[in-house]
Amino acid sequence: MASLPSPEEDSQKLKKAFIGLGTDEDAIIEILGHRDVNQRKKIRETYHQLYNETLVDGLAKEISGDFGKAVILWTYDPCERDARLANEALKSKKRGIKHLEIIVEMSCASSPQHLVAVRKAYCALFDSSLEEDILDSVPMPLRKILVGLGTSYRYDKEMVDKDVANLEANRLHEAIETKELAHDDVVYILSTRNFYQLRATFERYKEKHGNPIDEDIMKSGKGDLESLLKMIILCIDSPEKHFAEVVGTAIVGLGTDEDSLTRAIISRAEIDMMKVKSEYLNIYKSNLDDAVIGDTSVEYRKFLVTLLGGKI
Amino acid sequence: MASLPSPEEDSQKLKKAFIGLGTDEDAIIEILGHRDVNQRKKIRETYHQLYNETLVDGLAKEISGDFGKAVILWTYDPCERDARLANEALKSKKRGIKHLEIIVEMSCASSPQHLVAVRKAYCALFDSSLEEDILDSVPMPLRKILVGLGTSYRYDKEMVDKDVANLEANRLHEAIETKELAHDDVVYILSTRNFYQLRATFERYKEKHGNPIDEDIMKSGKGDLESLLKMIILCIDSPEKHFAEVVGTAIVGLGTDEDSLTRAIISRAEIDMMKVKSEYLNIYKSNLDDAVIGDTSVEYRKFLVTLLGGKI
Numbered sequence: 001m002a003s004l005p006s007p008e009e010d011s012q013k014l015k016k017a018f019i020g021l022g023t024d025e026d027a028i029i030e031i032l033g034h035r036d037v038n039q040r041k042k043i044r045e046t047y048h049q050l051y052n053e054t055l056v057d058g059l060a061k062e063i064s065g066d067f068g069k070a071v072i073l074w075t076y077d078p079c080e081r082d083a084r085l086a087n088e089a090l091k092s093k094k095r096g097i098k099h100l101e102i103i104v105e106m107s108c109a110s111s112p113q114h115l116v117a118v119r120k121a122y123c124a125l126f127d128s129s130l131e132e133d134i135l136d137s138v139p140m141p142l143r144k145i146l147v148g149l150g151t152s153y154r155y156d157k158e159m160v161d162k163d164v165a166n167l168e169a170n171r172l173h174e175a176i177e178t179k180e181l182a183h184d185d186v187v188y189i190l191s192t193r194n195f196y197q198l199r200a201t202f203e204r205y206k207e208k209h210g211n212p213i214d215e216d217i218m219k220s221g222k223g224d225l226e227s228l229l230k231m232i233i234l235c236i237d238s239p240e241k242h243f244a245e246v247v248g249t250a251i252v253g254l255g256t257d258e259d260s261l262t263r264a265i266i267s268r269a270e271i272d273m274m275k276v277k278s279e280y281l282n283i284y285k286s287n288l289d290d291a292v293i294g295d296t297s298v299e300y301r302k303f304l305v306t307l308l309g310g311k312i
Numbered sequence: 313m314a315s316l317p318s319p320e321e322d323s324q325k326l327k328k329a330f331i332g333l334g335t336d337e338d339a340i341i342e343i344l345g346h347r348d349v350n351q352r353k354k355i356r357e358t359y360h361q362l363y364n365e366t367l368v369d370g371l372a373k374e375i376s377g378d379f380g381k382a383v384i385l386w387t388y389d390p391c392e393r394d395a396r397l398a399n400e401a402l403k404s405k406k407r408g409i410k411h412l413e414i415i416v417e418m419s420c421a422s423s424p425q426h427l428v429a430v431r432k433a434y435c436a437l438f439d440s441s442l443e444e445d446i447l448d449s450v451p452m453p454l455r456k457i458l459v460g461l462g463t464s465y466r467y468d469k470e471m472v473d474k475d476v477a478n479l480e481a482n483r484l485h486e487a488i489e490t491k492e493l494a495h496d497d498v499v500y501i502l503s504t505r506n507f508y509q510l511r512a513t514f515e516r517y518k519e520k521h522g523n524p525i526d527e528d529i530m531k532s533g534k535g536d537l538e539s540l541l542k543m544i545i546l547c548i549d550s551p552e553k554h555f556a557e558v559v560g561t562a563i564v565g566l567g568t569d570e571d572s573l574t575r576a577i578i579s580r581a582e583i584d585m586m587k588v589k590s591e592y593l594n595i596y597k598s599n600l601d602d603a604v605i606g607d608t609s610v611e612y613r614k615f616l617v618t619l620l621g622g623k624i
Binding site (some may be wrong): 085104112113116119120127128129131134135140147151152153154155156157159183184188192194229 | 409424425428431433434439440441442443444447456459463464465466467468469471496504505506589
C-alpha cells in the first residue's frame with residue numbers, strides 16, 4: 001500500500017482542485033473519501049493554516065447539491081456535523097418525527113461521549129443549548145422524551161442487572177397497557193439506563209409478555225409518540241438495523257430522500273457499515289451498495305460508493 | 313517569591329512526611345495547601361510514578377478525621393472529588409435535602425463543563441451513572457428536579473432574552489400560585505436555561521410580582537420541595553451567598569458540621585473565595601476566617617486557614 005500523503009499535500013491537492021476552470025470533483029472524492037476522521041481533522045487544520053479559509057468554506061464555494069452537502073458533512077468533525085444536523089432538524093418547519101431521527105440517533109445509537117461532545121459543539125455554534133431548542137420546537141409529549149434522551153450520559157460499560165431488567169420490563173408493559181407512554185418512568189428508563197441493560201430489559205419484556213416491545217407499542221396507537229418510541233427502541237436494540245432501514249426507506253419507492261441517505265452513510269461509514277450492509281441484505285434481500293448505485297448519480301454516487309468502500 | 317518546587321521535589325517531601333515515626337502534618341499542609349489544581353494534578357501523577365501508589369492512598373494511610381478527609385478531597389481532581397461527594401450523598405441513608413446540596417452546587421454553581429466532567433468521573437468510578445443513582449435514591453418529586461439539574465449542559469455565554477425572562481417569570485409565578493412546583497415547565501426552566509438568563513428571569517419575577525421568587529416559594533410551603541427550589545435559586549442567583557450560608561450554617565450554633573464546612577471551602581478556594589468571604593461578612597457581620605478559626609482545631613484548622621489564604 002502506498003504511504004498516505006501528508007496533510008500539507010492533501011491540502012494543496014484540494015486547493016488545486018478548487019481553482020481554475022471547473023472543479024476537480026474526482027480529486028476531492030479521491031482525497032477526502034479515503035481519509036479517516038483523524039486524518040480529515042489534520043487536513044482541516046492544515047488547510048486553514050495554509051490558505052486562511054476553512055476547508056468547509058473552500059468546499060462550499062465549489063460544490064453544491066447532494067454531492068456538496070455530503071462532502072461537507074463528511075468534512076466536519078463528527079460532533080459539529082451532528083450538532084448542525086440537529087439544529088437544522090429543530091429549526092425546520094417539518095411536522096412528524098422523521099426529521100428528528102438525528103436526535104434519537106445521536107442519543108441512542110452513539111457513545112455517551114459523542115453525545116456530550118455534540119452538546120458542547122451545539123452551544124459553541126448556536127446561541128442556545130440543544131435542550132433549549134428541543135423545548136422550543138418540539139411539542140409535548142415528544143419534547144419530554146427528546147429532552148430526556150438529549151441530556152443523557154449513559155454508563156458505558158457492559159453492566160446488566162437482571163432484577164432491574166425484570167422490574168423495568170414490567171413497568172414498560174404497564175405503561176403500554178395504560179397508554180401512559182410518556183410517563184416519567186418510561187422517559188427515565190429509556191434515557192438513563194445503559195444500552196446493555198436496556199437490551200436485556202427489552203429481551204425480558206419479550207420473554208415475559210410475549211411480543212417484542214416495539215410491536216406492543218405500535219399496537220397501542222399509531223401516532224408520533226408511538227413511532228418515536230419505536231425508533232428509540234430500534235436504535236438502542238440494533239443501530240445497524242435502524243440505519244439499514246433508514247437507507248432502505250430513503251431509496252425504496254418513488255424518488256430518493258438524499259438527506260437521510262447521506263446522513264446514514266456518513267454517520268456509520270467509520271462505525272459499523274459492514275453490519276449495516278449485512279442487515280440491509282437481511283431485510284431487503286439486496287445489496288446496499290447496488291441499491292445506492294441504482295438510486296443516485298454522478299459525483300454524489302461516486303462519493304457515497306467510495307465511503308461504502310467500493311469502486312465505481 | 314521563591315520558585316515553586318518541582319512535582320518531583322513535592323512528591324519526595326510528601327513521601328518523607330509519611331514515613332518514620334508520626335506523620336509530618338505541617339509538611340503536608342505546607343505543600344498541598346499551596347498548590348493549585350494543575351500543580352496538584354502533576355504531583356498526583358509524579359507521586360504515583362515514583363512510589364507506585366496513588367497520593368490519595370498514601371495520604372489515607374497517614375491522616376484521618378476531618379483533617380484527613382479535607383486534605384484528601386483537596387487532593388482529588390475536582391471532578392473526581394465532586395463525583396465521590398455526590399455518590400456518598402446518594403448512598404447515605406439521610407433524609408431531607410441538606411445532604412443533596414452537592415448535587416445542586418455542581419449543577420447550579422459550577423460550569424457546565426465541570427458538571428459533564430463530574431458525570432464522566434462518576435461513571436468511571438462507580439457502576440452506574442449519576443442520574444441512575446439519583447433515580448434510585450431520591451423520592452419524587454425531588455428526583456425529577458435533581459435529574460433535570462444533574463443532566464443539564466447549559467449554554468455558557470452571556471445571553472439574555474428579555475421576552476423569555478418575562479414569559480418564564482410568569483410561568484414560575486403561576487406554578488407557585490397553583491402549587492405545581494415540580495411541573496415539567498419549572499424543571500425545564502431551571503435546568504436548561506443559562507445562568508444569566510435565569511438571573512434575569514428571577515429579577516423580572518421580583519419586578520413584576522413584588523417579592524423575590526425564593527420568598528414566594530417558601531411562603532407556599534415548608535417542605536423539602538420548597539427548600540430544594542430555594543437552594544437551587546440561591547445557587548444560580550448568587551453562588552457566593554450560597555456558600556457563605558453553607559459555611560455560616562456549618563459553624564453557627566452548637567457543634568460544627570465539618571463535612572459541609574470542608575466542602576464549601578475546598579470547592580470554592582480556587583473559584584470565588586474572596587466573594588464568599590465578603591458575602592459572609594455581609595450576612596453574619598463577622599469575618600469568615602475568624603469564624604473558621606474559632607470553630608475548628610489543630611491540623612484541620614491550619615489546613616482550612618491555609619486554603620483561605622491566611623497564616624496561623
